[in-house]
Amino acid sequence: MASLYPAADGHHDDGKPAFFRRWFYSTNHKDIGTMYLWFGMLSGLIGGGLSFMMRLELGEPGIQFFTNYHTYNVFVSMHGLIMIFFMVMPALIGGFGNWFVPLMIGAPDMAFPRMNNLSFWLLPVALVLLMTSFFVPGAGADNGFGGGWVMYPPLSTTGHSGPAFDLIIMGLLAAGFSSIFGAINFITTILNMRAPGMTMHKMPLFAWSVLVTAFLLLLALPVLAAALFMLFFDRNAGTGFFNPAMGGDPEMFQHLFWFFGHPEVYIMILPAFGIISHVVSTFSRKPIFGYLGMAYAMVSIGVVGFVVWAHHMYTVGMDVDLKLYFMVATLVIAVPTGIKIFSWLATMWGGSITFAIPMLWAIAFIFLFVIGGVTGVVLAMPAVDVVLHDTYYVVAHFHYVLSMGAVFGIFCGFYYWFGKIFGVMYNKVLAHIHFWLFFIGVNLIFFPQHFLGLNGMPRRYVDYPVEFTFFNQLSTFGALVTLAGTAAFFIMLIEAFIIRRPAEDNYWGEGATTLEWTLPSPPPYHQFNTLPRIK
Amino acid sequence: MTDAQNKADQQSRNISRTIGILAVVTFAMLGLGFASKPLYDTFCRVTGYGGTTRVADTNENLVSDRVIEVRFDSNVTNGLPWTFKPNQLSMDVQVGANNLTFYKVTNLANYPVIATSNYNLTPIKAAPYFSKLECFCFTEQRLEPGESAELPVVFFIDNQILDDPRLDDIKTVTLSYTFFPVDEKA
Ligand code: HEM
Numbered sequence: 001m002a003s004l005y006p007a008a009d010g011h012h013d014d015g016k017p018a019f020f021r022r023w024f025y026s027t028n029h030k031d032i033g034t035m036y037l038w039f040g041m042l043s044g045l046i047g048g049g050l051s052f053m054m055r056l057e058l059g060e061p062g063i064q065f066f067t068n069y070h071t072y073n074v075f076v077s078m079h080g081l082i083m084i085f086f087m088v089m090p091a092l093i094g095g096f097g098n099w100f101v102p103l104m105i106g107a108p109d110m111a112f113p114r115m116n117n118l119s120f121w122l123l124p125v126a127l128v129l130l131m132t133s134f135f136v137p138g139a140g141a142d143n144g145f146g147g148g149w150v151m152y153p154p155l156s157t158t159g160h161s162g163p164a165f166d167l168i169i170m171g172l173l174a175a176g177f178s179s180i181f182g183a184i185n186f187i188t189t190i191l192n193m194r195a196p197g198m199t200m201h202k203m204p205l206f207a208w209s210v211l212v213t214a215f216l217l218l219l220a221l222p223v224l225a226a227a228l229f230m231l232f233f234d235r236n237a238g239t240g241f242f243n244p245a246m247g248g249d250p251e252m253f254q255h256l257f258w259f260f261g262h263p264e265v266y267i268m269i270l271p272a273f274g275i276i277s278h279v280v281s282t283f284s285r286k287p288i289f290g291y292l293g294m295a296y297a298m299v300s301i302g303v304v305g306f307v308v309w310a311h312h313m314y315t316v317g318m319d320v321d322l323k324l325y326f327m328v329a330t331l332v333i334a335v336p337t338g339i340k341i342f343s344w345l346a347t348m349w350g351g352s353i354t355f356a357i358p359m360l361w362a363i364a365f366i367f368l369f370v371i372g373g374v375t376g377v378v379l380a381m382p383a384v385d386v387v388l389h390d391t392y393y394v395v396a397h398f399h400y401v402l403s404m405g406a407v408f409g410i411f412c413g414f415y416y417w418f419g420k421i422f423g424v425m426y427n428k429v430l431a432h433i434h435f436w437l438f439f440i441g442v443n444l445i446f447f448p449q450h451f452l453g454l455n456g457m458p459r460r461y462v463d464y465p466v467e468f469t470f471f472n473q474l475s476t477f478g479a480l481v482t483l484a485g486t487a488a489f490f491i492m493l494i495e496a497f498i499i500r501r502p503a504e505d506n507y508w509g510e511g512a513t514t515l516e517w518t519l520p521s522p523p524p525y526h527q528f529n530t531l532p533r534i535k
Numbered sequence: 536m537t538d539a540q541n542k543a544d545q546q547s548r549n550i551s552r553t554i555g556i557l558a559v560v561t562f563a564m565l566g567l568g569f570a571s572k573p574l575y576d577t578f579c580r581v582t583g584y585g586g587t588t589r590v591a592d593t594n595e596n597l598v599s600d601r602v603i604e605v606r607f608d609s610n611v612t613n614g615l616p617w618t619f620k621p622n623q624l625s626m627d628v629q630v631g632a633n634n635l636t637f638y639k640v641t642n643l644a645n646y647p648v649i650a651t652s653n654y655n656l657t658p659i660k661a662a663p664y665f666s667k668l669e670c671f672c673f674t675e676q677r678l679e680p681g682e683s684a685e686l687p688v689v690f691f692i693d694n695q696i697l698d699d700p701r702l703d704d705i706k707t708v709t710l711s712y713t714f715f716p717v718d719e720k721a
C-alpha cells in the first residue's frame with residue numbers, strides 16, 4: 001500500500017520533504033494543487049496582458065500600436081489558447097480539483113501521485129513552447145501564429161508555413177496529454193478511493209462536477225490530439241487530410257475541432273458549477289436543493305454536450321435539416337442548465353443568507369451566467385446565427401460564460417477555500433474592492449460588445465469604422481477598471497500573506513459541511529490516516 | 536491486519552482495472568479521431584452530406600414527366616494553368632432519364648500537367664438523388680502541353696426524388712467542378 005503514496009516513503013507521516021524535493025518531485029495532491037493555482041495565476045496574467053493590449057488598440061478607431069496587423073491576430077489567438085488551456089483549466093481542474101476532490105471524498109491522496117506530478121510539469125513545458133512561438137516566423141516573414149484558437153486550415157497549414165504553429169501544436173499536445181493523465185487520475189480516485197460509507201449519491205457536488213469533467217476530457221481531448229496530429233502531418237509530412245486538392249476536406253477539421261471544442265466549454269464551466277453549489281449552500285445554511293437533480297443535470301449536460309458541436313459551424317453551408325437537428329439538440333442543453341440555476345435559487349430561497357465574499361462571487365456568477373446562457377440560446381438559432389456568427393455578439397456571449405462564468409467560479413472557490421489552502425485569512429475590505437471593481441469592469445467590457453455585434457462589427461480585426469467608436473471606448477474603459485480590480489486582487493494576496501491572520505478549521509461555521517472542514521487549516525501534509533466514516 | 540490488507544489489495548486491483556479501462560477509452564477516442572477521415576468520406580457518400588453526389592453502375596429508373604434544369608459550373612484552382620468550361624451551361628433533364636454532357640479542358644502550359652477534380656451539387660438536399668454513371672472526376676486527367684480534351688459526364692436524376700416532399704420545390708440544380716493540380720512530389 002505504501003508504494004501507492006511515494007511521498008510517504010522514507011518519511012515520518014507528516015514530514016515534509018525539503019524545498020526542491022517538495023515542489024519539483026511533488027506527489028502530494030495539495031502541493032500539486034497549489035502549484036496549479038499559482039501556474040494558473042501566472043498564465044492569467046500573461047493572457048490578461050495580451051487582451052489588455054488588444055483593448056488598448058481598440059480604444060480608438062485607426063491603428064494605435066499594432067502597426068503589424070499580423071501581430072494583433074497573434075495576440076488574439078494566443079490570448080484564447082492561454083486563457084483556456086493554461087489559466088481556466090489548470091486553476092479549476094488542476095488546482096481546486098487536486099486540492100479538494102481527495103479531501104471531500106475522504107481519500108489520503110490521488111490514486112496515481114507520480115502521474116499527478118507528470119500532469120503538472122507537462123504544463124510549464126507546454127507554456128514555454130507556446131510562448132516561444134511568439135518569436136519565431138509564423139506567416140511569411142511575420143512572427144507568431146495568428147490563426148485563432150480554433151486553428152482552422154488552410155490558414156493553419158498553407159497560411160502559416162513557419163515553425164511558430166508547429167511549436168503551438170506540440171505545446172497543445174503536451175497540455176492535452178497532461179489533462180488526459182489528470183482525467184484518468186481523477187476518475188480512478190473518485191471511483192475507487194471514497195471513504196467507507198461515501199456512496200456515489202452522497203458524494204459532494206464538486207467531486208461530481210470533476211468526475212463529469214474528467215470524463216469529458218477523456219473523450220474529447222484525444223480527438224483534438226488526433227486533429228492536431230493531422231494538421232502536423234499536413235504541414236510537415238505531405239499528407240492531405242484537410243487539403244481538397246489531395247482528396248481531403250478542411251471542413252472535417254472544423255468537425256473534429258468542435259467535437260472537442262463544445263465539450264471543452266463545459267469542461268471549463270462544470271467545476272465552477274460544483275464550486276457554486278457548495279458556496280450557495282454554505283452561505284444559505286441549507287443543504288443544496290435537489291442534490292440528485294444537480295448531479296444528474298451535470299451528467300446530462302456532459303452527455304448532450306457531445307452531440308451539439310456543429311452549432312459553431314452553421315455557416316459552412318450545411319443542410320437545413322442538419323441545422324434543425326443541431327439547433328434542437330443545443331436547445332436541449334438549456335434544460336439541465338436551467339435545472340441548475342433554479343436549484344441554486346431554490347437553495348437560497350428561505351435560507352439564512354450571509355453575503356460573504358464567496359457568496360458575492362457566486363450570486364454574480366449565477367446572474368451573469370444566465371445572461372451568457374440566454375445569448376447562447378439566441379446564437380443557437382441557425383437563422384440568427386448566420387447574421388451574428390463571427391461578430392462581437394459571439395465574443396460577448398462566450399465571455400459572459402467564461403470571463404464571468406468560469407473566472408467568477410475560480411475567484412468564488414479561491415475566496416471560499418483561501419483560508420483552508422493557505423491557512424491565513426484575507427482582508428475583507430480589499431476582497432470587496434477586488435470584487436466590485438472586477439464585477440463592474442468585466443460588465444463594462446463585454447456588455448457593449450453585444451451592441452457592436454448586433455451592429456455587425458466582426459471579431460478578430462485590428463481596426464473598425466468610426467461608427468463603432470463609442471461602444472469600443474466603453475469596452476476599453478471597462479478593461480481599465482478590470483485592471484484596477486486585478487491590482488486589488490494582488491494587493492489582497494500580498495496583504496494576507498504579510499499579516500497572516502490564522503484561519504480556523506471551519507471558519508464558515510455550520511453551513512460548511514463537507515469533509516475538508518473537519519481538518520485543520522491548512523490540512524496536515526498527509527490526511528485521513530484513519531479513513532473517515534460517513535453515516 | 537489481514538482484513539485491512541485484503542481491503543487494500545482489493546482496492547489496488549480495482550484501481551488497476553479502472554485505469555485499464557480508461558486507457559482503452561483514450562486510445563479508442565484517439566483512433567476514432569484518425570478514423571474520422573475514412574468515416575467522414577463514407578458518411579458523405581452515403582448521405583449526400585455536403586452535396587456529395589452518388590455513383591451508379593446502371594440506371595433502372597422509369598423516365599418521368601418532371602423536368603429539372605441542371606446547370607453546369609466549372610472552376611480552376613489558382614496555379615493550375617488550365618482552362619475549363621462546360622460545353623453547355625445548362626440542360627433540361629427528365630427525371631429518370633440518362634443524360635450526357637461534356638466539359639472542355641485545355642492545358643495552357645508548355646509542360647504536361649496532371650490534375651484531378653472535386654465536385655458538389657447544390658441545393659445540397661438534392662445531392663443524394665443525383666447519380667453519375669460516368670465522370671471524368673473519377674480519375675486523374677493528364678494533358679500534354681497545349682492539349683485540349685472533351686470530358687464526358689453521364690448522369691441521371693433518381694426517380695425517388697418524386698417521393699420526397701422536401702424536394703418538391705426543386706426546379707434547378709447546379710453541378711460544380713473544381714480542378715486541382717496533382718502534386719506529384721507527395
Ligand atoms: C445554454 C447554453 C449555451 C448555448 C445554447 C450556446 C450556444 C452557442 C453557439 C450557438 C455558439 C456559436 C456562435 C457562433 O460562432 O456563431 C457559441 C459559441 C461559443 N460558446 Fe456557447 N452556448 C452555451 C453555453 C456556453 C458555455 C457554458 C460556454 C463556456 C463556458 C460557452 C462558450 C462558448 C464559446 C467559447 C464560444 C465561441 C467559440 C469561438 O467561436 O471561438 N457557451 N455558443
Ligand SMILES: [Cu+2]
Pocket residue numbers: 261262265308309311312
Ligand atoms: Cu458550443
